[in-house]
Amino acid sequence: MASKRTKLSEDERKTKLNPLIDNKWSLDDSGRDAIKKHFLFKDFNEAFGFMTRVALKADRMDHHPEWFNVYNKVDITLSSHDVNGISERDISLATFIDQCFQSYK
Amino acid sequence: MASKRTKLSEDERKTKLNPLIDNKWSLDDSGRDAIKKHFLFKDFNEAFGFMTRVALKADRMDHHPEWFNVYNKVDITLSSHDVNGISERDISLATFIDQCFQSYK
Numbered sequence: 001m002a003s004k005r006t007k008l009s010e011d012e013r014k015t016k017l018n019p020l021i022d023n024k025w026s027l028d029d030s031g032r033d034a035i036k037k038h039f040l041f042k043d044f045n046e047a048f049g050f051m052t053r054v055a056l057k058a059d060r061m062d063h064h065p066e067w068f069n070v071y072n073k074v075d076i077t078l079s080s081h082d083v084n085g086i087s088e089r090d091i092s093l094a095t096f097i098d099q100c101f102q103s104y105k
Numbered sequence: 106m107a108s109k110r111t112k113l114s115e116d117e118r119k120t121k122l123n124p125l126i127d128n129k130w131s132l133d134d135s136g137r138d139a140i141k142k143h144f145l146f147k148d149f150n151e152a153f154g155f156m157t158r159v160a161l162k163a164d165r166m167d168h169h170p171e172w173f174n175v176y177n178k179v180d181i182t183l184s185s186h187d188v189n190g191i192s193e194r195d196i197s198l199a200t201f202i203d204q205c206f207q208s209y210k
Contacts, residue, residue: 044169048160055153064149070171 008083034079121198
Protein backbone atom coordinates (compact mmCIF):
# COMPACT_ATOMS: atom_id res chain seq x y z
CA MET A 1 0.00 0.00 0.00
CA ALA A 2 1.37 3.38 -0.99
CA SER A 3 2.43 5.72 1.74
CA LYS A 4 0.17 8.70 2.23
CA ARG A 5 3.26 10.88 1.92
CA THR A 6 3.88 10.11 -1.75
CA LYS A 7 2.24 11.29 -4.94
CA LEU A 8 -0.50 9.06 -6.29
CA SER A 9 0.73 6.46 -8.78
CA GLU A 10 -0.86 6.27 -12.23
CA ASP A 11 -3.00 3.33 -11.07
CA GLU A 12 -4.09 5.20 -7.95
CA ARG A 13 -5.03 8.22 -10.05
CA LYS A 14 -7.41 6.00 -12.01
CA THR A 15 -9.00 4.34 -9.00
CA LYS A 16 -8.98 7.20 -6.50
CA LEU A 17 -8.85 10.45 -8.44
CA ASN A 18 -11.30 9.63 -11.21
CA PRO A 19 -14.29 9.22 -8.86
CA LEU A 20 -13.62 12.77 -7.60
CA ILE A 21 -13.36 14.09 -11.17
CA ASP A 22 -16.74 12.46 -11.79
CA ASN A 23 -18.02 14.38 -8.77
CA LYS A 24 -17.14 17.84 -10.14
CA TRP A 25 -13.56 18.12 -8.93
CA SER A 26 -11.26 19.21 -11.75
CA LEU A 27 -7.54 19.25 -12.29
CA ASP A 28 -6.07 22.71 -11.77
CA ASP A 29 -5.63 24.38 -15.15
CA SER A 30 -2.58 26.43 -14.14
CA GLY A 31 -0.22 23.50 -14.63
CA ARG A 32 0.02 22.55 -10.94
CA ASP A 33 -0.83 19.00 -9.95
CA ALA A 34 -3.84 19.94 -7.82
CA ILE A 35 -7.60 19.48 -7.76
CA LYS A 36 -10.21 22.18 -7.29
CA LYS A 37 -13.97 22.49 -6.86
CA HIS A 38 -16.52 25.28 -6.56
CA PHE A 39 -19.20 25.09 -3.87
CA LEU A 40 -22.33 27.22 -3.73
CA PHE A 41 -24.46 27.74 -0.62
CA LYS A 42 -27.66 29.54 0.34
CA ASP A 43 -25.82 32.29 2.18
CA PHE A 44 -22.64 33.18 4.09
CA ASN A 45 -23.82 31.45 7.25
CA GLU A 46 -24.08 28.13 5.41
CA ALA A 47 -20.81 28.68 3.53
CA PHE A 48 -18.83 29.50 6.65
CA GLY A 49 -20.45 26.67 8.62
CA PHE A 50 -19.23 24.31 5.90
CA MET A 51 -15.77 25.89 5.99
CA THR A 52 -15.63 25.43 9.75
CA ARG A 53 -16.36 21.71 9.47
CA VAL A 54 -13.67 21.38 6.80
CA ALA A 55 -11.22 23.45 8.89
CA LEU A 56 -11.60 21.18 11.92
CA LYS A 57 -11.02 18.09 9.78
CA ALA A 58 -8.10 19.67 7.92
CA ASP A 59 -6.33 20.74 11.08
CA ARG A 60 -6.77 17.28 12.58
CA MET A 61 -5.27 15.77 9.38
CA ASP A 62 -2.56 18.45 9.38
CA HIS A 63 -3.43 18.87 5.72
CA HIS A 64 -4.87 22.24 4.79
CA PRO A 65 -6.86 23.52 1.82
CA GLU A 66 -6.20 26.60 -0.26
CA TRP A 67 -9.56 28.28 -0.34
CA PHE A 68 -11.35 31.43 -1.35
CA ASN A 69 -14.72 32.59 -0.04
CA VAL A 70 -17.02 35.43 -0.84
CA TYR A 71 -20.54 35.40 0.61
CA ASN A 72 -22.13 32.07 -0.46
CA LYS A 73 -19.29 30.84 -2.68
CA VAL A 74 -16.32 28.69 -1.67
CA ASP A 75 -13.51 27.64 -4.05
CA ILE A 76 -11.23 24.91 -2.74
CA THR A 77 -7.89 23.75 -4.17
CA LEU A 78 -6.12 20.70 -2.77
CA SER A 79 -2.52 19.65 -3.33
CA SER A 80 0.24 18.20 -1.18
CA HIS A 81 3.07 20.71 -1.02
CA ASP A 82 5.53 18.25 0.46
CA VAL A 83 5.27 15.90 -2.55
CA ASN A 84 4.52 18.66 -5.08
CA GLY A 85 1.34 17.01 -6.29
CA ILE A 86 -1.79 15.08 -5.44
CA SER A 87 -1.44 12.51 -2.65
CA GLU A 88 -3.79 10.25 -0.78
CA ARG A 89 -4.30 12.98 1.80
CA ASP A 90 -5.91 15.14 -0.90
CA ILE A 91 -8.21 12.27 -1.81
CA SER A 92 -9.17 11.82 1.86
CA LEU A 93 -9.83 15.50 2.42
CA ALA A 94 -11.77 15.87 -0.86
CA THR A 95 -13.90 12.87 0.05
CA PHE A 96 -14.65 14.36 3.48
CA ILE A 97 -15.48 17.72 1.86
CA ASP A 98 -17.94 16.07 -0.53
CA GLN A 99 -19.60 14.15 2.30
CA CYS A 100 -19.85 17.34 4.29
CA PHE A 101 -21.33 19.25 1.35
CA GLN A 102 -24.08 16.62 1.01
CA SER A 103 -25.78 18.01 4.11
CA TYR A 104 -26.24 21.40 2.44
CA LYS A 105 -27.98 20.12 -0.67
CA MET B 106 -23.50 62.56 8.04
CA ALA B 107 -23.09 60.34 5.01
CA SER B 108 -25.23 57.24 4.75
CA LYS B 109 -23.36 54.01 5.22
CA ARG B 110 -24.85 52.86 1.93
CA THR B 111 -22.94 55.32 -0.26
CA LYS B 112 -19.38 55.42 -1.49
CA LEU B 113 -16.99 57.44 0.64
CA SER B 114 -16.65 61.06 -0.42
CA GLU B 115 -13.22 62.50 -1.19
CA ASP B 116 -13.11 64.09 2.26
CA GLU B 117 -14.11 60.82 3.92
CA ARG B 118 -11.41 58.98 2.00
CA LYS B 119 -8.83 61.33 3.53
CA THR B 120 -10.11 61.06 7.08
CA LYS B 121 -11.28 57.45 7.17
CA LEU B 122 -9.38 55.55 4.49
CA ASN B 123 -5.93 57.05 4.97
CA PRO B 124 -5.53 55.71 8.54
CA LEU B 125 -6.15 52.21 7.18
CA ILE B 126 -3.62 52.74 4.36
CA ASP B 127 -1.14 53.77 7.08
CA ASN B 128 -1.94 50.47 8.79
CA LYS B 129 -0.92 48.27 5.82
CA TRP B 130 -4.21 48.18 3.93
CA SER B 131 -3.66 48.99 0.26
CA LEU B 132 -5.90 49.96 -2.62
CA ASP B 133 -6.59 47.02 -4.91
CA ASP B 134 -4.26 47.20 -7.88
CA SER B 135 -6.67 45.59 -10.34
CA GLY B 136 -8.57 48.83 -10.88
CA ARG B 137 -11.46 47.97 -8.52
CA ASP B 138 -12.28 50.43 -5.77
CA ALA B 139 -11.42 48.04 -2.94
CA ILE B 140 -8.92 47.66 -0.11
CA LYS B 141 -6.88 44.59 0.72
CA LYS B 142 -4.47 43.38 3.38
CA HIS B 143 -2.33 40.32 4.01
CA PHE B 144 -2.33 38.71 7.46
CA LEU B 145 0.21 36.19 8.71
CA PHE B 146 -0.31 33.89 11.69
CA LYS B 147 1.62 31.25 13.61
CA ASP B 148 -0.37 28.37 12.13
CA PHE B 149 -3.74 27.37 10.64
CA ASN B 150 -5.41 27.19 14.03
CA GLU B 151 -4.63 30.86 14.68
CA ALA B 152 -5.54 31.89 11.13
CA PHE B 153 -8.90 30.14 11.16
CA GLY B 154 -9.68 31.38 14.67
CA PHE B 155 -9.14 34.92 13.40
CA MET B 156 -11.32 34.20 10.34
CA THR B 157 -14.07 32.91 12.59
CA ARG B 158 -14.12 36.11 14.64
CA VAL B 159 -14.24 38.16 11.43
CA ALA B 160 -16.97 35.90 10.00
CA LEU B 161 -19.23 36.40 13.02
CA LYS B 162 -18.79 40.17 12.82
CA ALA B 163 -19.26 40.24 9.05
CA ASP B 164 -22.45 38.22 9.15
CA ARG B 165 -23.84 40.44 11.89
CA MET B 166 -23.02 43.50 9.75
CA ASP B 167 -24.40 41.71 6.66
CA HIS B 168 -21.18 42.85 4.98
CA HIS B 169 -18.87 40.07 3.89
CA PRO B 170 -15.20 39.93 2.98
CA GLU B 171 -13.62 38.35 -0.07
CA TRP B 172 -10.86 36.26 1.41
CA PHE B 173 -8.29 33.63 0.63
CA ASN B 174 -6.59 31.36 3.14
CA VAL B 175 -3.86 28.81 2.97
CA TYR B 176 -2.39 27.46 6.22
CA ASN B 177 -1.20 30.51 8.21
CA LYS B 178 -1.93 33.17 5.58
CA VAL B 179 -5.13 35.17 5.09
CA ASP B 180 -5.67 37.72 2.31
CA ILE B 181 -8.72 39.94 2.73
CA THR B 182 -10.31 42.26 0.17
CA LEU B 183 -13.12 44.62 1.14
CA SER B 184 -15.47 46.50 -1.15
CA SER B 185 -19.18 47.33 -1.16
CA HIS B 186 -20.75 45.64 -4.16
CA ASP B 187 -24.00 47.58 -3.88
CA VAL B 188 -22.23 50.94 -4.34
CA ASN B 189 -19.42 49.56 -6.51
CA GLY B 190 -16.68 50.92 -4.27
CA ILE B 191 -15.46 51.58 -0.75
CA SER B 192 -18.13 52.58 1.76
CA GLU B 193 -18.22 53.23 5.49
CA ARG B 194 -19.08 49.56 6.03
CA ASP B 195 -15.67 48.62 4.62
CA ILE B 196 -14.01 51.07 6.99
CA SER B 197 -15.93 49.59 9.94
CA LEU B 198 -15.11 46.01 9.02
CA ALA B 199 -11.43 46.80 8.31
CA THR B 200 -11.17 48.56 11.67
CA PHE B 201 -12.68 45.55 13.44
CA ILE B 202 -10.33 43.22 11.56
CA ASP B 203 -7.29 45.26 12.63
CA GLN B 204 -8.45 45.29 16.26
CA CYS B 205 -9.00 41.55 16.09
CA PHE B 206 -5.56 40.96 14.56
CA GLN B 207 -3.93 42.84 17.45
CA SER B 208 -4.58 39.89 19.74
CA TYR B 209 -2.44 37.61 17.55
CA LYS B 210 0.68 39.79 17.57
